[in-house]
Amino acid sequence: MSDSTHKTPRFALAYARMLVRRPGLVILAILALTGVSLWGTSKLTINSNQLDLISQDLPEVKDVKRVIDMVGGSGYLMLALRGEDEPTLKKAADDIAAGLLADKENVRFITYKVPVEFVQQQMGLFVKTEDLAEGKRRIMAYLKDQLRRNNPFFIEIQKTEPVKLEMQDLVDKYSSVGKKSIRDDYYISKDRKMLLILIKPMWDSNQLAKTKVYVEKLRKDLAAYSKSEKANGVEVVEDYAKMGDKKLVAYGFTGSYKTAVDDSYAIEESLEPVSLLAFAAIFLITILAFRKIVPTLIVSIGTVLGTIITMGFTYITVGELNMITSILGALLLGFGIDYGLHFIFRTRLELGQGKPYDQAIQDAVVNAGRPALVSAVVTSGSFFVLLVSEFRGFSQFGFLAGCGTFIIGVLLFAWSPALLALAGRINPELPKKLIGEMKPPATQSATTGKELRIPKPGLTLAISTVVVGILCFFAVPWSDVDVPTDKPASFADRIKAGIRFNYNSRALIPEGQTSVRLQDEISERFDMSADPIAVYSRTLEEAKAIYDELENPEKRKTKYSAIDQVVSIYTFVPPPETAAANAKILQEWQEELKDIDVAALPPEVQDKAALFMKMLEARPYDVHGVPEIYASQFRHLPETKPENHGYLTFIYPSVDLWDGKKMLTFVDQTNNIPTPEVKDAQGHVIAEAQVRRAAGAAQLFARLARIVLGDGQLTVMLVTLWILVMHFLDFRNVKLALASVIPLTVGLAMMLGLMTMFDLHLNFMNIIILPILLGFGVSHGLYLLHRFLEGTSPVVALRSVGAAVASSTLTTAAGFAALMVASHNGLKSMGIVACIGLITTLVVSFTVLAAVMQVMWDRLPRKVQDGVAHTPSPSPSKKDESEAA
Template sequence: MSNPTHKPPRFALAYANLMVRRPGLVLLVILALFGVCLWGTTKLTINSNQLDLISQDLPEVIEVKRVIDMVGGSGHLMLALRGDDEATLKKVADNLGAQLQTDTKNVRSVTWKLPVEFIQQNMALFIKTEDLAEGKRRIMAWLKDQLRRNNPFFIEIQKTEPVKLEMDDLINKYSSVGKKSIRDDYNISNDKKMVLMLIKPMWDSNQIGQTKEYIDQLRQKLAAYPGTPGAEGVKLVEDYDLMGDKKTVAYGFTGSYKTSVDDSYAIEESLQPVTLLALGAIFLITILAFRKWVPTIIVVTGTVIGTIITMGFTYVTVGELNMITSILGGLLMGFGIDYGIHFVFRTRLELGSGKPYDEAIRDAVVNAGRPALVAAVVTSGSFFVLMRSEFRGFSQFGFLSGVGTFIIGVLLFAWSPALLALIGRVNPEWPRKLIGEMKPPPVRNATGQEVRVPKPGLVLAIGTIVVTLLCLCCIHWTDTDIPTDRPATLAERIKGGIRFNYNSRALIPEGQPSVKLQDEIGKRFNISSDPIAVYSKTLEEARAIYDELTLNAKKYPTIDQVVSIYTFVPPPETAAANEKILKEWKEELVDVDVEALPPEAQEKAGLFMKMLEARPFDVHGVPENYAAQFIHLPETKPENHGYLTFIYPAVDLWDGKKMLDFADQTSAIHTPEVKDSTGKVIAPEQDRRAAGAAPLFARLARIVLSDGQWAVVLVTIWILFMHFLDFRSVTLALASVIPLTVGLAMMLGIMTLADLHLNFMNIIILPILLGFGVSHGLYLLHRYLEGTSPMVALRSVGAAVATSTLTTASGFAALLVASHNGLKSMGMVACIGLITTLVVSFTVLAAVMQVLWDRRERNSGDKGSNAPPAAERSDKPGHAA
């Protein structure tokens, strides 16, 4: 009912009058701004360098930028060739390697083989002295037996078995340096069915746009592969399951460069069909809600215009998008359309009370505008909380989302009323015909009794019990970790409460080829993923790092292997002792006639005699082709000249907990004081930090976890503060956040029972849900404060609340069809949260409002009054229907 004694604020009334009296001017300004911002939107580009999204002052970033400057990039682009014919694989690898090396614009280096002759000849210096002595004993016993039996005058009176040369145990023990076999020059697997080509592009793996473009070019080259002498007619096929043969070689891409591209573009590619599906669902829901085309077109066009203006603002303030903010448009359209929905529903209500179009539009702006403004401010502030993040992807996302939400909210309360007012000027009856009208809900039923929320006490009691039980399900009742890699039993779920899944594999698309190939390489080559690196200025420091990591391996259980320039230098004490054995051995073989040995032994005799010539050498004796991989490039900045020590993890870095452990153990590698040959201290005792993708991702993971927790706390404080500022009543402020708090508590309980987990992606949904969830209570309570009973308030704005929630939920529900599991989890959590807040609004909040209404009637002693007491409000909204 109308309450003319409640005068609206002057600003609200002036704003509403402007929309009604100057609609043409308002629309002209909006369209002019839209045109300018549309031009700015076309100029927007996406910065695909992920390193730029992290604070450049972080030690992890500083160190990785040093490594990039030293060697040109972190990790490699791996090209794996698979087939069951070893000769074909090697010939194809040689041919491709030669081709790739000619592409100096894109390729810094290609490695598919490394000559092992130097290591073979000097391997005797690396072997433990007792093993070398044992090897000598076995070989000499076999050799004497062979020479004796090959002697033409050899006569055996009593038959004896020839001495067997069994060296497999020693050969296997010393057949590799690190994990690189010294039996073969090629990077070939132990089963001889895969050759690995390591490509170092001219840029770092963080520049995923360039990497994607290069991989696409490389695919075209491989598709047109012409064959090679000795392997004519060989066809290359990109396949991650096929085992090739003499005529077909299967290939695939992986490594840090490829997985970075896949991780980033998997989200973008998943969002393309999802966006269309979400827009279609939103369009359908609004049409079903309005049951007319025109109001849907009005709010959708207004939302699109507001989104474009936000993008123009982005171009002016930030200048570009990143891989996180690139999804901004779709998110804002899903959130922003709610303001238009609430305005149209309120206008229909005002028209249904018999008001002329101009008065109806004005009152709709005034009455629906206040809760819409508060909702926009609160939601924007919830996004702004993310600006405190060290991760620029989140901070920029929070800034732009907050500004965009406010822009769209204000614009829809300008575009929609101005457009309707302009239509009304042409024909006063057209607004009513085009958007429809809704009769004010009856205050009393057919028997003359007040329409009430039925049994509010019982509803509150049931709601309290349900929420309490669901909250109990969220609590961790046991310290035992409940597995997240398999479905937990109901008992385990209740014991474990709401859990956080640290496994990043659960976020990526199922069967992602690069990850699948990475796992295959790990099994075939017995190696882990790309290494991280530790910088040292001098060789002495590099030696100290190598000794610390290799001699104290128990301190670093997450490290699999350490590869340094000192990996190719034999330990001095061992080399000296072995040299003595080799010299004695050589003297014993002076009189041995090689031609007297069996033919198969004669072929190996040459290499064996070279091995006996091995003499100790220091780091300066390491060949250039070995040492180059640890030394800075010629173009490296002088302050970054030095050496790198590479560390390979022994744990699965897809497991977030293990990745954090690995990062912790390699973030403080303690080295003692380092002195030069004169005794001068050249490096003090210090802790050194490894650099690479793992430390960066570990820091980012901690940022996400911290941001998620802080965002929830700060957003909660912000919401309570703004609600109290709006209502000037603790009771009403707390009542208005009931849908939010109770709904989220129910959401976490349902997630626990359904075996759904929080993760590094969906945790960011929590502050977003907090920001959006405020609208339910705001619109219902503001309608209640206009003097209507709770049931009338519910029937007046309930349809708008439900429609706005369903449009937003449909946008998130579309994520459930995405191939990216992280997006699916975001969609699932958002949908559960939105639906639970909506249900709570129509049950618990409605019951609370009925209790407040009944208490007001008892205190006033006037059952006929429909106006809430002044104690429950400060500012009265404008004319109400």
Template sequence: MLNWFNINFLKRSVDRLFEESRIYRLIIWLRRYHILILIVAILVTSISTYFCLRIRLESNIISLLPKNTPSVKMLRKIMEKTGGFGDLMVLIESPDLELSKKYAQEILPEIEKKDWVDLAYYEIDDTFFRKNKLLYAKLEDVKTIKQRLDEYITEYKLRENPFYFELEEEPPRELDFSDIEEHYKGKTPRKYNASQDGKILILVIYPKGVTSDISFAKKIYAETLAVVERHNPKRLHPSMKVSVGGTYRNKLSEYYTIINDIKSSALWAALGISLLIIIFFRRILSILLIGLPLIMSLSWTFAITYFFLGELNIITAFLIIILFGLGIDFGIHMFTRYRVERKSGASLDEALTAMVSKTGRSSFTAATTTAFAFFSLTFSKFLGFSHFGFIAGTGILLALLSFLFIFPAVIATAENWHLFSFNKRFNRGLKVETDYEQAKPSSMHKNQAKPFFLIICTVSILTIISLVILPSVKFEYNFKNLRSKSPETRKFNAKMRMVFSEARDPAVVLVDDDEEVRNVVEAVRKKIDDTKDSPVAKVRSILDYLPKNQDEKLKIIKQIKKTLDKNIQYIPDDKRKKIDELQKILEVSYVTKDDLPLAIKRPFLGISGTKGQLVYIYQRHSLLNLKEAKRFAADVRQIRAGGKVYYSSSEPIIYVDLVQILEKDSSIAVFLVILVIFILVFMDVKNVKYSIVILTPLITGVLWMIGIMAATGIKLTIFNMVVLPSILGLGIDGAVHFYHRFQELGPLNLKKVFFETGGANFVSSATTMIGFGGLLSADHPGLNSIGVLAIIGMSTCLLATLTLLPSFLMVLSIRASRR
């Protein structure tokens, strides 16, 4: 715990670092070696850029949870076994199923030759089920078949007896099993992956890789598409259409959506920020001067990210855009101060010294406060928070260092090369006055406080309204609304569901052997029976595809064979057809898992050569609704069976885990950020009252943001929740700069402070908003929601800072002048 002495010591240490004499010596050194400094900085940036380009992008929501989370550990094991639940599907549409089958048969051999194909099929060989139909029949039905056969043979044996006669003439008994056969119609696996109307046929391909490997996904999708294009479907029928989809295609679609969103968002953000800076400083060169140190700091940041994290997740992928907007704030404030000093007649060394010692000092407080606010997020198990906090905090500190040490060298180089001069054109619109009027106790009157009290009252009313409607803010419970899907993907999935209607996101349990399969299945079925309106619909394993009571059935079948062998001569030739059909299905043996068709066993046994088996637990209701997903996850996340605990997993369960961690960590994150900001601001101003004054507009702005969410129906999501603690860290920057400038110039110069520092605050906030605003062009709905909420939050915090903070400072100054 920091005590008063430690805070004073730290405050004095920072003040000494930014003493004008020290900074002046630093500027002289930077000026002397400015070319060497730039060469070294560019060299370091070049090396950093190499590592930046090696960072992986993880677009899966699994990347938002720690790897040691039980559901994540299980899902990764399952993905290794199954290839990430991965499949590719070639969807064939035509008016005639036979034509679709012909096309599938054409491309199948070429696809099967690919070294990455584990299994490809469009039909299930029903020879196996036809051959073993007696083993798959109910035991009672097998007994009935034997009984009818015995009665049939007995009757014909009697008819062969010369002493046999009938009291009443009746036709001979017919050997009929049609009623039994009727029971099993439609109960065996279908022969083709086709829709009921036969207009859609799907060729399913199971690759040997995993869906998280984007390079592998690109390769197999491209090769499959190439096969389809080589075999033009229009040859067979003008209306035949063929498309390629499946989970690998979905992952690629999401990946490309994110990449395209990054590119478009970065472009719009860069253009918007550049235009704003050019307009504010009224010179194109300004964006080059400010942009160079910023780009360097971004390169250093993501090189560090590569070494410490190695990857970007779906939320941190856009930090390059956001950091561009955040880091440039230091450049705006410092370049503004530099221009003011130069216009007032200061030399280059004097202007750079004032820029670093004064504005650099404020930037140091703002940067460390914002950075440590972000670093406080690293405690969270939600990697969207912790990775965001680490990268953002690191980026802000490196941006500060770049502007403190590289920016002066950049300006010195520009002036030495006569890239700009301080003439009327350069400083157009910049009005500078150096004779600032200091407030005196006798010059302040209590009537001057009335307008500021009115502002405080108005702000208080708006804040109270926000607090009242705050509970009506809702959370986005439908995961479907947060998933990125192209129109083509939606159309493909709709057609695919006409063939595969069963849920494709069941919970999956990985077990070692048949005994464990039976234990897990029994435990789940008991849960279903014991729970009223259970969220679990059914459980399925490979054992469900093995015949029941095989030993008893084989014994009866053996008896049937023996009966036929001994008595076949009694059956008339014209009655032998039924007997021949029966004899064909009597040549059976015990069926094991290995005997099943590959298309049946592959989903349960996974990629060839991997150990273990999979058990699938299916939900009763759609898991896209988080409330139902929570019920389902609570029922199946842990399964106790046979003295062991098994963990199930699936993407919906991962999503539930994410939300539960967020519900726990978000409030802690907000509290920690406020606490860290307060401590760092207090260390800077060394006054509890003024620390609260600086912090109040920030909290007010966040409350207004939440109030606007409640009023407009904007929902919280697992994506935009990262904005809540982030806005606190981002919003403090302007308040710190405003406070320091107000203390420097005094209350009688509020107008100058407002238009000079407030103007810089406006531009700085605007650049940050533009950085986040780049996300508004994102197709991914979750990322889009980050942009919307961040812009609202930055706007409300800026408005609160420019209204509430000056009012508090003026009221306190007026009260002080009356003492």
């Protein structure tokens, strides 16, 4: 602790003097800036288009934009109708569909039934030749027996049982194309109790605001339909549990459009109660810390003003908020108030030394200002590290949070001292009455006269080392065993696995989210997976190459194991070899049956005989024979840009895409689809060999997941390096720099160990808390060590700034703790992890760091201790004042 430690920086002294001499001007400037910022804040909007948050140069984004241009959007808004009575369901679906199609402003097209007559008639060309032959054998045996028995001259000497026509095994095998049944035009479930209407809005699924408004419009339209004569007494109600009957149809919304809205707006709708609760908790903790209302109002109002200025800065620099930066205000309230707390506590300490108000304010700005400035720089820099993220949601958040932290820090070290200086102008005793005072902490025991010290620092360090070691032991993964994160693990499994990352994004959404529950029900009733992804091809030949590659039976078992089904225009084209062989059988069969009189068959058979005879007429056809109603589903829209003209092949996953690991597997498999070179009959190349990549929401989420995981690791390393460098530049001493980061490093290590013990996991949302905690955690060591380096013993340092450190930590923890009331589980997990990290760093500050400071103090020469133990906080000398002037 050299003399250089006590030298007052000229700039800090000049700044402090300006605040004391021109408080009115400072306050007016702040209020004027707040007024302008309030105007900018009122202009801020939230951009809900999540696609804008990812770099537009990424291939995944370009691919998705092409698909959106070709088909009008990614996925569908699904309207599911549920009821026990099939005719009622179909009547309601027809009426609702007519209303949807009339809404040209919002609806591009709908799909709720597709004529299946063509597929039924051509099905004989698709079945395996051996199955067709077996079907022919069974049907002919049945027909011959029926004709024989219906002959009026039929006489049976020895009674025999009629031949039974058992075709169910073959019918089930070939009763659908993909997962769409060919028995019914409607998209109706196998149990006939749920019917789907797939709506393609005029915008894409990432434009959440438009989807939200449209869903509300649909609710009103459906309510109006229930009251209309067209409904014929049938009530249509939104319900995700009822089944319905002849007079009731229950409906619900799901699909990529609705799930995206529900997830994003669950965050937004949580912000208001979270922000109010956070502000209330912060205000209460501040009152308890000061035990006075006036200092609480000073720092609270200053923090609110700083937040408004930050929002105005956001409007000027970025122009809008997104779904990530929308939580900025609530976060800054908890972070920003810390600077006001430290200033007020330090001013009370200076007033307690008997200094006049102006000198006390000036010294508080100088002495508390340096660690506050370093803390603001380091914390802001920790946020700025997020600028390296490819995800614009994180990079914009890092930029705005970093600037906001610095803005609020500077403002509170201007607003608070200026207000107190203005009060002192009115009455020199008023600042002391308003905020109180703190007498200098005693350095010696009143009973023994001995110097107060941290008891047994060596033992404290030894015990702390053991505790931290045990917790670190818990956090380290000791086994490669993949322990499930969707259910509680045993304590032994937790120890083996260490800190785990939960890839299941379903764990982040609100409990019981209706759109997800309905999607699960649809998957079960229709045996249908989530919305598909798509592979683009310029020509039909390329589409055929893609289809052949993905439908290869051997490759589906190994290379494409995560694919459930592939639907292409070629799904409706029978394989040429099979079609040729089957056509021969059908032709022969038709010849055998030409003399059969349908009227001679039993009545129950006659109804199906006409369709059956049509099926026998099926002859091979190529892709150009596919009816337009089917082909149009795979071809670009008329309004598509010329460069995006072509065809799409749709791929459905066989895995749960909510599970991040399985989603990444599915995306990896569909991002590497090799197709061979295709030549025409003359040997000309009509489709080049290439590796094709699918496009869709899964690809975007997979890229985002990898960005988050990569950025989480990168930002932690960069923030750690930034903190170490800044602490060294501040203290110019390796030992002091390392000592100052003890609360941070040890606290976070303990946090990870506690998370393992209590079966808490890192995930795609709370991983961003790690660099934030690193940035905030620096303040503990900075304030304590700077006070210690002013020439006070560890006990005095703790008693001087310990209350401020504890209060600032608790206010920040309160801000994050408010997230625990959010309905969104991702926000809850952020709050839990942040609170654990903040509390552990605070505990370490008052134990491990305090013991380290005591050891450092004990190693100083006795004469140095005696010389500084009773030295008051230094005031600027006359020489300093003249130089600053």
